[in-house]
Amino acid sequence: MADFPTRPDEVDAVWLEARLADAGVLDGARIVKVEWQSIGTGQVGDTARFSLTYDRPAPLAPASVAAKFPSSDPTSRQTAASFSLYKREVNFYRDVAGLIDMRVPRAYAALLDDNGCDFVLLFEDLGPCEAGNQLSGCGIDQARDALRQAAALHAATLDHPVLDSEWLQTDPQASAMLRALYPQAQAIFRERYADALDPALMAICDELDECADLWFDRKPARRSFLHGDFRLDNMLFGIRDGQEPIALVDWQTAAVGCGLTDIGYFMGCGIGSGLRRPHEAALLDLYCAEMTRRGVAMTRDEIMDDYRIGALHGVSTAVFSSAFVVRTERGDANFLSMARGACELALEHNSLGALKRRMENA
Incomplete structure (x- = not known):
């Protein structure tokens, strides 16, 4: 079983705070409120936007972040795992994004379980767009x-x-x-x-x-x-x-x-x-x-x-x-x-x- 959230409703302030602190954007601020909504139209993955409230002003801390999870549909999820689709996306953000100046979201976390079915990507919210x-x-x-x-x-x-x-x-x-x-x-x-x-x-x-x-x-x-x-x-x-x-x-x-x-x-x-x-x-x-x-x-x-x-x-x-x-x-x-x-x-x-x-x- 993955030791990270694989659905939007599993994400909490503690997990988000740890990931954003590791990314160096919190400057000591604490997350006191998290709200989320589904976004996107992906066929093999589910995406959500998380709106964040902090306990103090933090100029670098994002007001919102986006996260991507495995599809909630079993057929799409199994297809994605069979063809290593989740593995490829996670490893793109780990290994390739830093090599190119193509504009892609900054990733705060890119985690993949050994089974290839469970993953989470946490990245900057590029909205409004x-x-x-x-x-x-x-x-x-x-x-x-x-x-x-x-x-x-x-x-x-x-x-x-x-x-x-x-x-x-x-x-x-x-x-x-x-x-x-x-x-x-x-x-x-x-x-x-x-x-x-x-x-x-x-x-x-x-x-x-x-x-x-x-x-x-x-x-x-x-x-x-x-x-x-x-x-x-x-x-x-x-x-x-x-x-x-x-x-x-x-x-x-x-x-x-x-x-x-x-x-x-x-x-x-x-x-x-x-x-x-x-x-x-x-x-x-x-x-x-x-x-x-x-x-x-x-x-x-x-x-x-x-x-x-x-x-x-x-x-x-x-x-x-x-x-x-x-x-x-x-x-x-x-x-x-x-x-x-x-x-x-x-x-x-x-x-x-x-x-x-x-x-x-x-």
């Missing part, structure tokens, strides 16, 4: 801010030793499970959404299922640290009441791979085709310029195949996640939105053809 919303979309300035953040992550971690950390290595058992379950996931996806997704787009999903081994066997020429779920629901805009433009949260699917996987994912299932199509070239040029400014020279022509293939990450994520997390009305809308945008990008850019050519020449 606007939570990104997959279904509402975003504006072009927010898309630009996101791509600048992606470059901050990918350039700083390119070929970095942290990529060889034990917790980032592929688990053969989990990988085999993913391959074995993928056809079942596609069958569930097709049954649920065949009437809602254009047949030409569902055909992309079917074809990716047919060549899933190519998808799972691909190897990047150079590696960076990936967010893995780089879309609007995992972004906060106008943080700290507009003092900063953006922050990235939800690192449960962090991985090692080609940075363009995050970019293809974001441009497809992240922002949707309505925003992508008129701005695609300029946004890709912006990412390349940011990477080049950070010491990793690249041009749009050089990245296009990686970008095309990266879009398929949105297809596979929508298909697999929709089958194996708790089903909700918002979740259905979310997965459809992701699949639609990713499949449209994949269809327009022949992503499956690019994947097949890449693997034939591997």
Whole structure:
């Protein structure tokens, strides 16, 4: 059993005070009152905001903090544990956040039990802010801010030793499970959404299922640290009441791979085709310029195949996640939105053809 809280109602002033004191932000102040409320729309984790009252003025002490816990839903919780999602997020804050200047919340505590199912993250509250919303979309300035953040992550971690950390290595058992379950996931996806997704787009999903081994066997020429779920629901805009433009949260699917996987994912299932199509070239040029400014020279022509293939990450994520997390009305809308945008990008850019050519020449 974990020796830390794993639900919001288990958090008390004593535990919070100890964590914040360790972080050096209390300056001797004592917490005399704690109130909490649920926030966020996560599928595999539960998040809450804790409002704090102190016994004296403490300039560095936060008026509120955010905390993340395992999902209260048994299906989502078991899925997350099976694929080490909680382990990855905790270790991101422990080992990677300090290496990058991408804006992420400061972590006051990052604790994980040996079972991989129980964890707690305590971090700074970045509100007031606007939570990104997959279904509402975003504006072009927010898309630009996101791509600048992606470059901050990918350039700083390119070929970095942290990529060889034990917790980032592929688990053969989990990988085999993913391959074995993928056809079942596609069958569930097709049954649920065949009437809602254009047949030409569902055909992309079917074809990716047919060549899933190519998808799972691909190897990047150079590696960076990936967010893995780089879309609007995992972004906060106008943080700290507009003092900063953006922050990235939800690192449960962090991985090692080609940075363009995050970019293809974001441009497809992240922002949707309505925003992508008129701005695609300029946004890709912006990412390349940011990477080049950070010491990793690249041009749009050089990245296009990686970008095309990266879009398929949105297809596979929508298909697999929709089958194996708790089903909700918002979740259905979310997965459809992701699949639609990713499949449209994949269809327009022949992503499956690019994947097949890449693997034939591997």
